[in-house]
Amino acid sequence: MKNHVMILLSRWKLPDAEHYALQYADGSELYISEKNRNEVKSGAILNLSISQVRMAKDLRDKLQSSSLDCRLEAVKTLAKLSGDLSFATEFITFDGITVLMQLVDSDFGEMLAYALTAFLELMDHGIVSWDSLTISFVKKIAGYVRSPGLDVTLLQRSLAILECMVLNSSNLYKVVSQEITVGHLTNHLQMSNQEIQTNAVALLNALLLKAPDEAKQLRWLAEAAEDKALNDTKTLLFEMASSPAQKQLRMVILNSVIRATQTIGTEMSHQLYVLQVLTFNFLEERMMTKMDPQDQMQRDALFELCRVAFEFEPDGLTQPGGTLERRKGLYSKDYKRLGFSNHVNPALDFMQTPPGMLAMDNMLYFSKLHQEAYIRLVLENSCRDDRHECPFARSSIELTRLLCELLRIGESPTETGQDYHPMFFTHDRSFEEFFCVCIQLLNKTWKEMRASIEDFAKVLQVVREQITRTLANKPNSMDQFRSRLQSLSYNEILKIRQKERMNQEEYGFQAAPIIELREKLQPEIMELIKKQRLNRLCEGMLFRKISSRRRQEKYWYCRLSQNHKVLHYGDVEDGAAVVPPIESLQEKLPIVDIKAVVTGKDCPHMKEKSTQKQNKELLELAFSILYNPDECLNFIAPSKYEYSVWIDGLNVLRGAEMGSDCTRSELEMLLSMEIKLQLLDLENVPIPEAPPPIPKEPSNYDFAYDYS
Numbered sequence: 001m002k003n004h005v006m007i008l009l010s011r012w013k014l015p016d017a018e019h020y021a022l023q024y025a026d027g028s029e030l031y032i033s034e035k036n037r038n039e040v041k042s043g044a045i046l047n048l049s050i051s052q053v054r055m056a057k058d059l060r061d062k063l064q065s066s067s068l069d070c071r072l073e074a075v076k077t078l079a080k081l082s083g084d085l086s087f088a089t090e091f092i093t094f095d096g097i098t099v100l101m102q103l104v105d106s107d108f109g110e111m112l113a114y115a116l117t118a119f120l121e122l123m124d125h126g127i128v129s130w131d132s133l134t135i136s137f138v139k140k141i142a143g144y145v146r147s148p149g150l151d152v153t154l155l156q157r158s159l160a161i162l163e164c165m166v167l168n169s170s171n172l173y174k175v176v177s178q179e180i181t182v183g184h185l186t187n188h189l190q191m192s193n194q195e196i197q198t199n200a201v202a203l204l205n206a207l208l209l210k211a212p213d214e215a216k217q218l219r220w221l222a223e224a225a226e227d228k229a230l231n232d233t234k235t236l237l238f239e240m241a242s243s244p245a246q247k248q249l250r251m252v253i254l255n256s257v258i259r260a261t262q263t264i265g266t267e268m269s270h271q272l273y274v275l276q277v278l279t280f281n282f283l284e285e286r287m288m289t290k291m292d293p294q295d296q297m298q299r300d301a302l303f304e305l306c307r308v309a310f311e312f313e314p315d316g317l318t319q320p321g322g323t324l325e326r327r328k329g330l331y332s333k334d335y336k337r338l339g340f341s342n343h344v345n346p347a348l349d350f351m352q353t354p355p356g357m358l359a360m361d362n363m364l365y366f367s368k369l370h371q372e373a374y375i376r377l378v379l380e381n382s383c384r385d386d387r388h389e390c391p392f393a394r395s396s397i398e399l400t401r402l403l404c405e406l407l408r409i410g411e412s413p414t415e416t417g418q419d420y421h422p423m424f425f426t427h428d429r430s431f432e433e434f435f436c437v438c439i440q441l442l443n444k445t446w447k448e449m450r451a452s453i454e455d456f457a458k459v460l461q462v463v464r465e466q467i468t469r470t471l472a473n474k475p476n477s478m479d480q481f482r483s484r485l486q487s488l489s490y491n492e493i494l495k496i497r498q499k500e501r502m503n504q505e506e507y508g509f510q511a512a513p514i515i516e517l518r519e520k521l522q523p524e525i526m527e528l529i530k531k532q533r534l535n536r537l538c539e540g541m542l543f544r545k546i547s548s549r550r551r552q553e554k555y556w557y558c559r560l561s562q563n564h565k566v567l568h569y570g571d572v573e574d575g576a577a578v579v580p581p582i583e584s585l586q587e588k589l590p591i592v593d594i595k596a597v598v599t600g601k602d603c604p605h606m607k608e609k610s611t612q613k614q615n616k617e618l619l620e621l622a623f624s625i626l627y628n629p630d631e632c633l634n635f636i637a638p639s640k641y642e643y644s645v646w647i648d649g650l651n652v653l654r655g656a657e658m659g660s661d662c663t664r665s666e667l668e669m670l671l672s673m674e675i676k677l678q679l680l681d682l683e684n685v686p687i688p689e690a691p692p693p694i695p696k697e698p699s700n701y702d703f704a705y706d707y708s
Contacts, residue, residue: 010209011514014633021051033086044465056090063099068111075103075438076116082121092127101137109151115155116141123164130168138165138172142179152193159188159199166206173210180207182245184411189252194268197257201271204249208278209377211584211684227389254425269418276420283431284410287358291350301364302346337382338390349393354409355400363396365438373436377443387453392439394456399439402464403431406471414582423475430478437482438467448490462493469496509675511687517678518671527671538562539581540596540643542572543635546605548620550675557585558635564653566590567625593627595651605634623647 025045031052032040039044050058051245057567059081062074069649078383079102081087100122105674124129144150144158145479162180165172180203188200264272278379291298336343350360367374381389404410425431466488475481496659539558557580558569566584600606603624605616618636621643625633637643644662651658 006352019051019054023049024047027518029080029090030084031086035086050091052084052087056087056094056096060091060096060099062093063096063103070101072114074113075111075118077086078395079114079118082118085125087132088122088125089127092122097128097132097176101133105135105140105395113151113153113157115667116161120157120161120164123161130165131501133165133172134168135175136406138162138175139179141165142176147187148187152196152280155188156195156199159196159203163199163203163206166203172418173207176369177207177211181378182249186487187425189249190256191261192262194257194260194262194265198265198268198271201257201268201275205271205274205278208275242464250428254422258422260427266418269420270416272420272425273417274413276424277408277411277417279587280407280422281411282429283358283404286354286361287354287409290353291347291357291360293345293347296362300346301360302335303331305338305363305367307333308371309338309375310334329703335393338378339381339393339395341391341394346393347589349397352397354398354404359400360396360428362400362432362435362439363393365429366436369432371438373440377440381443388451389453390443390451390459391453395442396435396439398456398460399442399463400435402439402460402467403435406467407431417689421471421474423478423481426477432479433478433592437478437485438463441485445490451553461570462490465493505672505676509672512689513687513691514675514679514694517675521674525667525674526658529648529658529666530652531653533658534560534564536645537649537653538564541638541646545636546634546636549657558633559585563592567633589627589633591653591708594625594650594654595628596626597623597647599623601646603634604632623650625650 018233023046024030025047032046048461049055057290059074061076062070065071065074078091082091097119100115102117104112104119117596122128141158141161143175144154145162150158162176166176185200189197191197243510252274253415258272293299311317330344335346340346342351350357351667378392383390384390424434429434442459445463446468448460449455449459449462461572466485470481470484470488473484476485486656509515537560540557542555542557545554545556556569557572559579559582560567561582567589569587569589570580570585571605572580599621600622603622605624606619606622620640621637623635623637623643623646625635627633637645637646642664646661648660
């Protein structure tokens with residue numbers, strides 16, 4: 001690039017080549033360097049301008065000027081050029097970050113907005129560590145966020161800078177989490193500007209993402225908040241541990257962001273997805289915690305499940321003599337009725353992680369907050385025989401594991417994810433409510449499938465599909481989620497599966513290799529149908545004679561000889577059930593004598609019939625064989641299928657094509673079956689549109705192996 005600049009300078013007779021550089025003439029005004037010179041497109045307009053080094057030095061000096069207009073002009077130019085890596089490197093080399101931070105401390109208004117924009121762009125290049133920033137500077141930026149009525153651009157840049165501080169420095173995280181409260185973020189979320197809302201949610205996500213592991217446990221925080229030593233270092237997360245603050249924040253996000261009239265943008269969708277993931281990740285600690293059989297509180301939780309379900313039974317605590325000790329003696333039986341696999345020591349059921357103790361939390365929540373549904377579900381299944389009961393405890397444990405998989409609890413949010421669900425923002429205990437809806441769905445599906453204990457895995461598979469399909473529609477509330485699940489019954493799932501399977505097969509059969517395979521198989525299948533038709537003619541068929549007097553039905557039999565050269569026919573006794581031997585059929589019609597086969601109205605025995613409904617039905621079953629100049633053999637087939645078989649068979653004998661609907665249907669069915677059989681080994685393997693290229697010939701053909 002230096003050579004190109006020198007050529008231009010020599011043409012215009014300008015000195016000092018190191019003071020000049022090429023720059024895009026469009027709005028970006030990026031410098032052309034050795035690193036990005038290959039990105040210059042043909043036809044791009046470039047300017048010869050002051051070099052990065054000289055521009056960086058001049059702007060640094062102007063930022064320290066006593067003239068307000070000079071500083072404003074310089075900071076505007078800096079905000080425009082800070083996105084250029086080559087310029088940013090030179091500006092930072094001249095200690096420009098320190099100068100810019102001093103400008104932020106002293107200036108205000110429009111100049112401050114440009115200064116923060118330039119600061120954010122320069123820091124994004126990763127040249128300077130965020131840890132190098134001073135505490136006073138961090139508090140200054142946090143002060144802007146706390147200030148009411150701040151300029152929108154200034155507030156947006158301040159929120160973005162705080163987010164970067166939290167994400168890139170553990171030391172600055174502590175300062176920011178102490179300076180910013182839930183109330184401050186709530187105020188910004190209530191604004192109508194979605195960019196401000198997005199930056200506020202992004203800052204909240206950064207604080208949640210970078211919180212110390214021990215601080216991420218909201219239950220622990222709620223208990224620890226009473227500790228005086230911890231109160232001295234109260235942070236935003238401690239506020240979130242309190243239920244009122246958590247509820248207020250959730251309600252503001254739900255009403256001001258999710259249910260707002262304006263369309264949610266891509267970045268906001270991503271931030272809501274991240275918030276959803278981080279919120280559910282608070283459950284990871286419980287999900288990975290095994291039950292301690294020696295822990296009295298956990299054992300009492302098991303007793304509580306039994307007490308709620310069975311306390312009103314004759315042996316319950318409410319009955320005379322129903323003491324706690326007596327009830328505990330019956331708990332082994334109650335654990336079995338609750339559906340624990342280890343009813344002697346049910347703590348063993350919670351040893352597998354996931355779901356660990358999270359399953360116990362869900363069961364307790366269901367038993368306390370939805371007590372009537374819990375009691376009905378448990379008692380309903382305890383009254384069934386052991387094979388057909390839906391075990392509540394085992395179902396709850398497996399369902400909790402399933403929900404953890406679906407919501408990816410414990411996994412970090414992805415960079416591009418946008419799959420958030422509005423219904424999870426409608427309840428403070430959204431995961432527990434989600435479980436309560438799904439456990440009742442599981443019981444309903446169990447009954448619809450008439451499942452036994454051996455079908456447990458199949459029921460779970462159907463429930464997974466029901467939940468996944470319903471979540472894909474993004475229900476707005478838990479009630480809407482519950483309603484849609486009710487309509488998605490097991491029978492409906494079967495219909496959807498069948499429809500998707502047919503669509504998939506139809507789509508797969510359109511692939512070029514499948515079409516080629518179909519064309520290859522079709523002659524073989526047609527030959528098979530021809531043989532079937534001729535075999536049916538050889539077996540013969542009993543036909544009814546049409547008489548104008550209709551006093552008595554008469555029948556005659558016709559069949560093809562085994563060598564396919566002669567039709568044998570003759571009268572038989574009324575409705576003879578036994579196939580007459582071919583020798584008993586005296587009349588013969590050589591195939592070579594057949595002149596034509598006519599159907600419907602063209603048949604001689606149908607031309608003089610009336611147009612009554614019955615005769616219209618006969619027209620569809622009538623056909624005639626014409627032979628010799630004036631002779632014919634008239635048929636009335638007993639059914640449409642037999643009509644098609646005989647027409648096809650006669651066409652085969654005459655060398656004509658089989659064109660009946662029955663032939664087309666059977667050809668399609670047999671082709672489909674044969675293709676499916678041949679593709680069984682390729683299930684779930686994508687079939688390429690074109691065959692793979694033929695490899696090049698080897699350099700030699702000496703493939704023989706010398707065993708000696």
